[in-house]
Amino acid sequence: MSKYKLDYLAKYYFYEEDEFVNSVEDGEYILKQIKESNRFDYKGHSFKYTKFKNISMSDTQKDVDIEIKENSIDVVINGEKKHLDLIYKFETKQLEDHVRIATRISEEIDDISCLLYIDHNQADDFIKELKFVKKLQQDNMNK
Known part of the structure; x- marks a missing residue:
């Protein structure tokens, strides 16, 4: 994890x-x-x-904890299991202070557009892991 x-x-x-x-x-x-x-x-x-x-x-939260568990198609955001729909959208952009990741998060009644902002020190590893989560999501769809 x-x-x-x-x-x-x-x-x-x-x-x-x-x-x-x-x-x-x-x-x-x-x-x-x-x-x-x-x-x-x-x-x-x-x-x-x-x-x-x-x-x-818009609803913006600061200092958000996110966990990526091994071999899971979901992530944990502030202690709650969430599904980032990385197959639908997964766009990254280098900004001055952060890397911005645009995607969609599935919640109980709706799919919501979201932006994740992460500092440059963590960004490469985080994006690499999100790409793996996306691959797991794609594999899961093809079963």
């Missing part, structure tokens, strides 16, 4: 306007605010319009 510390884990939930108002607490109030400024931070979330004219709600 390997353990890493992510600098940030950002999850993104996407909504159409009608769905947003009915699904999110204080949705009408938030919608009014983002119509005025295109971005609004509220109760620990950031809300904004996307380039596709829907609404994104």
